[in-house]
Amino acid sequence: MLDTHELKARIDCRDLVEHDLGKPKSRSSSYSTYKCPLHHETKGYSLVVYADHWRCFGKCQRGGDAIAWMQAYHQLSFHGACERLTSGDLPQVKQPQRHQPESASDSEPPEDAWQRAAREVAQITMDTLWGKEGKRAWDYLETERGLTEKTIVDAGLGYIPGGHREWKTIAGLNVPCGIVIPWFGDGVIWGIKVRRAAGEPRYQQVRGGRISRGLYLGDDIRPGLPILLTEGEFDALIARQVGEGLISAAAIGSAANRRIHLRWYPKFLAAPSILIRMDADQAGQGAAAQIASLSRAARCVQVPQGKDVNEFYMTAGHETVRRWIEAMV
Numbered sequence: 001m002l003d004t005h006e007l008k009a010r011i012d013c014r015d016l017v018e019h020d021l022g023k024p025k026s027r028s029s030s031y032s033t034y035k036c037p038l039h040h041e042t043k044g045y046s047l048v049v050y051a052d053h054w055r056c057f058g059k060c061q062r063g064g065d066a067i068a069w070m071q072a073y074h075q076l077s078f079h080g081a082c083e084r085l086t087s088g089d090l091p092q093v094k095q096p097q098r099h100q101p102e103s104a105s106d107s108e109p110p111e112d113a114w115q116r117a118a119r120e121v122a123q124i125t126m127d128t129l130w131g132k133e134g135k136r137a138w139d140y141l142e143t144e145r146g147l148t149e150k151t152i153v154d155a156g157l158g159y160i161p162g163g164h165r166e167w168k169t170i171a172g173l174n175v176p177c178g179i180v181i182p183w184f185g186d187g188v189i190w191g192i193k194v195r196r197a198a199g200e201p202r203y204q205q206v207r208g209g210r211i212s213r214g215l216y217l218g219d220d221i222r223p224g225l226p227i228l229l230t231e232g233e234f235d236a237l238i239a240r241q242v243g244e245g246l247i248s249a250a251a252i253g254s255a256a257n258r259r260i261h262l263r264w265y266p267k268f269l270a271a272p273s274i275l276i277r278m279d280a281d282q283a284g285q286g287a288a289a290q291i292a293s294l295s296r297a298a299r300c301v302q303v304p305q306g307k308d309v310n311e312f313y314m315t316a317g318h319e320t321v322r323r324w325i326e327a328m329v
């Protein structure tokens, strides 16, 4: 399989774009600027290129990583872009850096010891959810989120009883009280997120996990099915539950300033279409733009009512949501 994350680690977007466009208008220690060729810019210098990504802050608003640049500027497919980048006739492709950029760590699973502890947390808190102490949380998941028992089991959801400001030490990890949402992918536990009953931010992560640029339910993406990509975990769980057999569902997690790590891109390759359902805020739109730049098969969709898929489901019900999904695919 194409090792796109290794590929990207070797490429400095500033060098790549300079190879195509020539000397930048300016080049600082962290970025270069150009007239954006993608919208044939004449007046300003809206294209800003960083080491690991680029973005047009002018008319076209396009952006992405090295692969997205090759797709946009050379009008290549994702595969074509990767091939061109690996072909070796790009003199500016660098050898692996000694000082890995910060983003490189997002592509590597957490340390083994952390993973062992996290799996223990997932197991213990799942048992709690199934026990007497988990009753209230279970009711919440069923009646306020609409999740079925099968969905709750498949997702490995758990519960830690306690006040919303409380944290508990489980298997050596400091974990907030609330509903536990483990993030699995490629056979690895990447993180643990907890939805607290109150307080802001409502969702907290257990320290040591690496989900800030991850893909929730990425393992469930089945080749050949369209993907519905949401912001929140519960939206993806409901979408998967209702859209069984029609779509795969995945989420980026509801944090701000999100960009999915290149590591997860191959998951999108075998999908005939990618439906992106992000919140209308800036972070959601940024994430949507990044994902849309991955594939021509991607398009943004909205829910007919409610603020997200989960709310739509709770007001409209299973049949209506199922028909909405059917109409989209």
Ligand SMILES: [Zn+2]
Pocket: 036, 037, 038, 039, 041, 046, 056, 057, 058, 059, 060, 061, 062
């Ligand atoms: Zn532009």
